[in-house]
Amino acid sequence: MTQFLVVGVDDTEAGRQALIWALSEGRDGWKTVKAVSVWNYDYNGVDALLNPDAVQEKTAQKLDLAIKEALDGQAPPPIDTVVQQGRPDEVLCTEASGARALILGPPGSSRRSGHVVAGCLRRAPCPVVVLPQSYEDPNGGRHRARRFRWH
Template identity: 35%
Template sequence: MNNHLIVVGVDGSDGSRRALDWAAGEAADRDTAVRAVMAWYWDGVEADVLTATSPEEQRRHASQVLHRQVQEVIAARGTHLPITAELVEGSPAAVLTTAARGADLLVLGSHGHGRLRHSVLGSVSEAVIRKATCPVVVVPTPVPASIPE
């Protein structure tokens, strides 16, 4: 690994926040930059009527989510390493695998948005793992501790 770049898939979910935080820590250890990438597109299937009523609104909402998530991680970590944000129109798996070409690492959260998409089309993480040309890290979502009986 010598390109000095970690790409992280961001979608506003807790899983992607955890992935971005993990990547920022890894980047600090490696003296590597982080690029947070969020894919967006408009099809109306999962659009939140309260936040997105048109493609322009969907893009604006996605941009706000991306930049808020990046700023939260920068504020929490106080990192001196660059974390850039990139908003790209397209399907998440295609956008992320393209963004990660030549990267040292691609980092994803294990669960993001899109239960309907997952049940119909499959997981973004699964598709990315099959298509990626660099190592992929999937940061797991913590499992709640079981209640003693």
């Protein structure tokens, strides 16, 4: 059975931090990382109504770029990507079914991020890791999220 981590990735600093942490955990434990980006009509407005395929493609491109930047030339763990339309907390919890953990960035960068974290904490089918506000890159910084011991 493949162990995998799910990470919620959006175009915020919190999403970038969660992705960096998840990739680091995946690399160290050779777990597959499932990077999930969600778009919806509420936050993508008229563009989504007029051309949902274009919004889907743009979201996928942003996710690919975020992964490339987060890896910063380091060897990646196995990575799966999911780009889907829906409510972020619902999509993340569905994708986390069977996961070792669901990784989320620190809430507070927007009101929406707090709702996503709260929804995932209520409904997730696995442990949820919410990075602290002071989280920084695993290669530096004085406040780091702790490494896990995966059994």
